[in-house]
Amino acid sequence: MGVLEKEPHPMSAYMILDQLRDSGFRAPLQVYRALEKLIGMGRAHRLESLNAFIACSHMSCEKGGATAFVICDRCENVQEVCDESVSLFLAGLSQKAKFRASKSSIELHGVCDACEDAYICEDA
Numbered sequence: 001m002g003v004l005e006k007e008p009h010p011m012s013a014y015m016i017l018d019q020l021r022d023s024g025f026r027a028p029l030q031v032y033r034a035l036e037k038l039i040g041m042g043r044a045h046r047l048e049s050l051n052a053f054i055a056c057s058h059m060s061c062e063k064g065g066a067t068a069f070v071i072c073d074r075c076e077n078v079q080e081v082c083d084e085s086v087s088l089f090l091a092g093l094s095q096k097a098k099f100r101a102s103k104s105s106i107e108l109h110g111v112c113d114a115c116e117d118a119y120i121c122e123d124a
């Protein structure tokens with residue numbers, strides 16, 4: 001699944017399948033299985049709001065900490081933000097609700113710095 005790791009943008013399962021046809025992948029289910037394995041190992045993440053996948057950009061995710069993603073709606077650039085405080089915050093929330101969370105996802109949509117700058121330039 002090196003395809004995903006080389007791609008800085010999120011990819012849907014079908015995009016990945018297209019790239020892997022030559023490597024013997026035929027069905028989306030095969031791709032989903034491989035992705036599940038990668039996600040389980042902490043080497044990839046699912047972006048729920050985009051229904052897409054992205055390679056993990058941190059080594060620390062293997063430990064299962066919470067990660068937040070900032071997603072630019074203009075250039076589709078995705079940044080993974082790992083911060084211990086995110087895990088602590090979520091643990092606190094779960095505790096408050098007397099709930100045991102098994103997974104969580106935080107996705108922030110908006111505009112990245114580069115796009116924001118480009119917009120200002122166009123305006124001037």
Ligand SMILES: [Zn+2]
Nearest residue numbers: 056057058061
């Ligand atoms: Zn990660």
Ligand SMILES: [Zn+2]
Nearest residue numbers: 072075112115
């Ligand atoms: Zn952007």
